[in-house]
Each structure stands twice: as structure tokens, then as C-alpha cells.
Amino acid sequence: MHSLRVLRRLVVIDVTGQLIYRGAFVIYMLSMVVGPAVALLVWQAAAANGAALPVSMEYLVSYFVLLGVVNMLVSSWLAYWLAEMIRLGTLSIWLVRPASTFHNLIANNISEKLIKAVVLVPLIGALGWIFREDLRLPAAPATWALFAVSVLLAATITFAVDVLLGSLAFWFDDIGGFFRLRFLAGTVLSGQLVPLALFPEWMSGFIAVQPFRFMLSFPLELLLGGLSGSEVALGLALQAGYTVAAVG
Secondary structure (H helix, E strand, O other), X not given: OHHHHHHHHHHHHHHHHHHHHHHHHHHHHHHHHHHHHHHHHHHHHHHHOOOOOOOOHHHHHHHHHHHHHHHHHHOOOOHHHHHXXXXXXOHHHHHOOOOOHHHHHHHHHHHHHHHHHHHHHHHHHXXXXXXXXXXXXXXXXXXXXXXXXXXXXXXXXXXXXXXXXXXXXXXXXXXXXXHHHHHHHHHHHOOOOOOHHHOOHHHHHHHHHOHHHHHOXXXXXXXXXXXXXXXXXHHHHHHHHHHHHHHO
16 A cells, blocks of 8 residues: 555656646547558558458557557657666655655556556547448447456566666666667567558468567457457466466
């Protein structure tokens, strides 16, 4: 209960501070919608010109419409910030406070997502209305419940990996190379640029079990219904395993 009270207070403080940059949040959220919208238009043009795709246009539209909001919910951005706290010595402030530095990091993550959601949800709604003819969302409550659990696990993995990267500053003066490598691999292998269902068949085994899938793509796959029961069970087991490993 003490941790929850501390976390609630830190979130309130962070939200107040983040509101100073509300214009920047609007621009950033626009970029998270424009990218998927452009990609969707490209795939629609490819399908209209006879390209044989392994998934339906309804799948692609639903995937790219929801991509921005899911990406926002699971994202983390604290690696550079934590590394800077370590390099400059400001992390020591939290070592003498009656709360863990993790409370501070988690509160910052939650507060930014709250503000981003206010801006992003209307933009996603507008994008969904534009492509409403091909947009398909599940009606089963169980599917949405599994999706919520998967999003929470994906966000936890991403947060823990960011803490690991930021903590490398205890041993390295500059973690920029590590961060860029993780960003590049994550952008490609998480399904942020291209849905993993469109990758070549010979890569399917690796794509199905690699960790970046469970940091973004898997929650979308659950929601869009492209998985069998055994694939859902295996995916959730792998995602839970990656969560335990990253947090541990």
C-alpha cells in the first residue's frame, strides 16, 4: 500500500510536469498515426495491383489502425534518461529517498502514457473511420481480456529491457550504440514496420519465438484472431517466460 501511495503521488507530479510539453505530445502522436497510415496505403496499393499477400486486407487495415495505440501502450523511453542519471550522479538522490528509483521510472512511464492516450485515441478513431470498410474488431470479451493481459506483459518486457540498457551506463560511458542496435532490431522484428505475418515463410520459426514479437506484434495477433488455440497458449507462455526473464 505504501508503494501504491508513492506511485500515485509521483504520477500526479509527473502528469503536471508533462503537461508543459503538450504541444510536443500532439506532434509525437501525429507521427505515430501518420506512419501506419502511409504503410497501410502502400499495402492497399500493392494489393490493388495484384500482389499476393498471405493475409487479408481486413487484417492489414485492423493491424495498422491499432498499431499506434498498442505501440504507445507498450513503449518505454527511459534507457537514455536512466543512463544520464547514472552518469551525472543524480540517481543517488533516489538512493536516500523513502521510495525506490523504480517508482520514479514507472510513474514517468504511466504519466506520459496517460497524456499520450488523450491525444492519440481521437486520432486513432479518425483513422479507423477513414478505413472503416475494412476494419474488423473482435466482439468476444475473452479476446479483449487476453489482449489486455498480453499488452501488460509486453509493456513489462519493454520497460525491463530499457532498465537493463540504461543500467549499462554503470560500465559504459555511452550506451548509444546499444540503444540504436536494440531500436533497429526492435523496429523490424516487433512488427512495427511490417506485420510479422508478411515475413518470408523460411523465417517463420525464428519470427514466432524471438522476443521482439512479444513486445508489440503478439498482442495485435491475439486481437485480430489470426492464431489457433495452441498458438495462443504457446505465445502467452513464451511471453510470460520473457517477462520473468527480463524482470529477473
